[in-house]
Amino acid sequence: MKYGDSHLFSPARISPNGRSRAKKGDCPRISSCFRGAFLAFPLALFLLPAGCGRRKLSSDELERNRLFAEILKREDRRTLGEDDFFPRNLHFSTHPEVRQWCAVALGRIGNRRALPWLYNALHSSYASVRAAAAFAVGEIEDRETLKEEFLRVDPRAASELVAALDDPSIQVRMRAVEALGKAGSPSDSVEIIRRLHALPYEGSPVEQTYLRLAITALTRLRDPSAVPALEKLAESPDPEIQWRCANGLYGLRARKARSTFLRLLRSYNPDVRAHAARGAGICEAPDLADALIPLISLHDPDSGKPNSLGVRASAVEALGNLRNPGAIPAIRKALQEAPIVRANPEQVNFAVQAAAALGNIGAPEGKDALVPLTRIQGPAAVSAVIALAKLSRGNATFFDLVRLEDFTTEAARRAAAQALGEVGGPEAVRRLKLMLIQAASERATAAEIRAVPAAVEALARIGVEDLQTIVEPYLASHDGVILRAAIKAYKPPPRRKAPWKPLVEAYQRMAPGWDLEAKVSALSALQPWLSEQDVQAVLRSALGDRQRNARVAALSLLRKAGATDVPDDPGPSESATTDITYSILAVSRQNRTVATLETERGNIEIELYREDAPLTTANFISLARGDFFNGLSFMRVVPYYVIQGGDPRNDMEGGPGYTIRCEINMRAYEKGSVGMALSGKDTGGSQFFITLSPQPRLDGGFTCFGRVISGMQAAQSMTAGDKILKVRIEEDHTLFDYRRY
Numbered sequence: 001m002k003y004g005d006s007h008l009f010s011p012a013r014i015s016p017n018g019r020s021r022a023k024k025g026d027c028p029r030i031s032s033c034f035r036g037a038f039l040a041f042p043l044a045l046f047l048l049p050a051g052c053g054r055r056k057l058s059s060d061e062l063e064r065n066r067l068f069a070e071i072l073k074r075e076d077r078r079t080l081g082e083d084d085f086f087p088r089n090l091h092f093s094t095h096p097e098v099r100q101w102c103a104v105a106l107g108r109i110g111n112r113r114a115l116p117w118l119y120n121a122l123h124s125s126y127a128s129v130r131a132a133a134a135f136a137v138g139e140i141e142d143r144e145t146l147k148e149e150f151l152r153v154d155p156r157a158a159s160e161l162v163a164a165l166d167d168p169s170i171q172v173r174m175r176a177v178e179a180l181g182k183a184g185s186p187s188d189s190v191e192i193i194r195r196l197h198a199l200p201y202e203g204s205p206v207e208q209t210y211l212r213l214a215i216t217a218l219t220r221l222r223d224p225s226a227v228p229a230l231e232k233l234a235e236s237p238d239p240e241i242q243w244r245c246a247n248g249l250y251g252l253r254a255r256k257a258r259s260t261f262l263r264l265l266r267s268y269n270p271d272v273r274a275h276a277a278r279g280a281g282i283c284e285a286p287d288l289a290d291a292l293i294p295l296i297s298l299h300d301p302d303s304g305k306p307n308s309l310g311v312r313a314s315a316v317e318a319l320g321n322l323r324n325p326g327a328i329p330a331i332r333k334a335l336q337e338a339p340i341v342r343a344n345p346e347q348v349n350f351a352v353q354a355a356a357a358l359g360n361i362g363a364p365e366g367k368d369a370l371v372p373l374t375r376i377q378g379p380a381a382v383s384a385v386i387a388l389a390k391l392s393r394g395n396a397t398f399f400d401l402v403r404l405e406d407f408t409t410e411a412a413r414r415a416a417a418q419a420l421g422e423v424g425g426p427e428a429v430r431r432l433k434l435m436l437i438q439a440a441s442e443r444a445t446a447a448e449i450r451a452v453p454a455a456v457e458a459l460a461r462i463g464v465e466d467l468q469t470i471v472e473p474y475l476a477s478h479d480g481v482i483l484r485a486a487i488k489a490y491k492p493p494p495r496r497k498a499p500w501k502p503l504v505e506a507y508q509r510m511a512p513g514w515d516l517e518a519k520v521s522a523l524s525a526l527q528p529w530l531s532e533q534d535v536q537a538v539l540r541s542a543l544g545d546r547q548r549n550a551r552v553a554a555l556s557l558l559r560k561a562g563a564t565d566v567p568d569d570p571g572p573s574e575s576a577t578t579d580i581t582y583s584i585l586a587v588s589r590q591n592r593t594v595a596t597l598e599t600e601r602g603n604i605e606i607e608l609y610r611e612d613a614p615l616t617t618a619n620f621i622s623l624a625r626g627d628f629f630n631g632l633s634f635m636r637v638v639p640y641y642v643i644q645g646g647d648p649r650n651d652m653e654g655g656p657g658y659t660i661r662c663e664i665n666m667r668a669y670e671k672g673s674v675g676m677a678l679s680g681k682d683t684g685g686s687q688f689f690i691t692l693s694p695q696p697r698l699d700g701g702f703t704c705f706g707r708v709i710s711g712m713q714a715a716q717s718m719t720a721g722d723k724i725l726k727v728r729i730e731e732d733h734t735l736f737d738y739r740r741y
Helices: 041-045 059-076 085-092 096-109 112-121 127-140 143-148 155-164 170-183 186-196 205-221 224-233 239-251 255-264 270-280 286-295 309-322 325-335 345-361 364-374 379-390 410-423 426-440 452-462 467-476 480-489 501-509 516-524 533-542 548-560 579-587 614-625 712-716
Strands: 592-599 602-608 634-638 642-645 673-676 688-691 704-710 724-732
Touching (some): 059 579, 127 170, 155 170, 186 224, 270 309, 325 345, 345 364, 410 452, 426 452, 452 467, 467 480, 480 516, 501 533, 516 533, 533 548, 592 614, 602 614, 602 712, 614 724, 704 712
Antiparallel strands (some): 673 704
């Protein structure tokens, strides 16, 4: 899930009330990575008192609000501070919830200096604090994150978490097993499996939650020895345990679990069938196609019962992964069962998945099913043209089958460029270069300009001889998305003198608060030349970059280069958020807030988690009240997974012109959960997603800041390109003593 934008911040575009006047699709980049995040917050949130109750808060409530605000401030700025605020309040606060807030904040800040404090908190007299401490250890010692930063997991982390698996409180055991999945090693799966055997299939709700978290942890540890345990657990009569085990086996790429997947495919429960179908697709057994084919029809041929879209989409995806050409007639028939029109969103979304599956199968017989799809305007055509290109590699007959001139929308032009990269050959190269020429014209449309990254990537895929001549001018682009595409495509010839120089210059041209992802991309692309003094010099200069993520990237690369004289911590993040704003967020954290998304498919009501994600929800509220989301589309729709929107560029690369901090919390991603889309830690902005089914793999990885309380049917009916008309915010102000501020 990507984020980025392309323009420098212009103060003239900010209205007196602090809201951007930028047009839709125009994403101003501001001078600090977070400076714009709360430009509208003080003014927008100062409107709160007008509808608030005026009960005077007790001294105890005021003190907790003060501490919450201070914790939030430090968390936002990713700093522990130079004092003893955190260890003092974590261990000695008279308010258990303050201790809990401290633990969660330490996990989000991510400074490993806090680990001893958290290990100590694992022995707190309060179970809620012990649970939060375990969660935080998993956040700080997440092995995937540490691996990216060329750091090793603290050996003590796993031993402390294993000990916490025997805590008397099941709430603590739940968070310990979840954290062990992040911070542990494959060998730690033995400890989880041993405890799984002691859990009843039909336990209390909290025991069931523990069981679910344990399954997810085993999946994350990627220990093949966990496969038999999950297969055994999948024999449970509980459908939820069955699908979670199937999901875990899929995550472990358990190809030998063929018989388990086959058995679960016969379940009456659609969730079990959907996950079993996806798992069957990894088994490298083409004969499994016979069991999957009945699941792609609108109705099961044997029982006559309808197949859900989740089952159909998962089954057709699996058929594509099995690459059995014998499935093509059945896929073609399933596409013809209902009209693929906007009024029938389920069939549109199925067609998108079916087209991709036909491309993956790779057999020429699939062309007959794909060509008609390319003539249907919308997401099905976008998917079909790419799939058809895969079946036509090196074959110029592709241009006789498809009229690329009809692909004029932004999404369609990007798909056309990607398709040309798949086809290859002189005609494809000619057309791609023509796309770049058209985009350079003064009369170029937004669709033409935003297709440039896809065209550059396509030319790189083809491997044209003059690629570097094409790419290097784009290394000076002021569009961060184009620049990132150029950096990715940059492959200097072997004998070039100082081949790293264009990348260094690209980084040095970027203003202090410029496109964060472009900075990180430029620095990361220097990896092949880490031994060069010039490269190490620019990496050391980047340790002073105003944007923290750029400092993290530079620090990681210097570690990889073997540097020992570098700081352990990249330092705090910049923030223009004022103390008054943190205080307002603290006192309004318990206000019940509902965001209503008025869409072309109906209304979706979302309850926002103000206390779990105060910065994220405040950002969402501010954008909504500034009409930011009006007219934007859900540009990404994946059946049975997510719908994603909030991008003014409509290509999953755009945002509001700033980034906000992640607020990873203990909320599970159930059906209807709302999360922030990211391309890395602390890269959220305006893009958000709604889950269409439970997604345990997202837990603890993306900020969960709300849940759908009404209108899930509208969310499930969404197709790529459907628009958000307006977002309304309704807030129940319960505790706000404005006389204190």
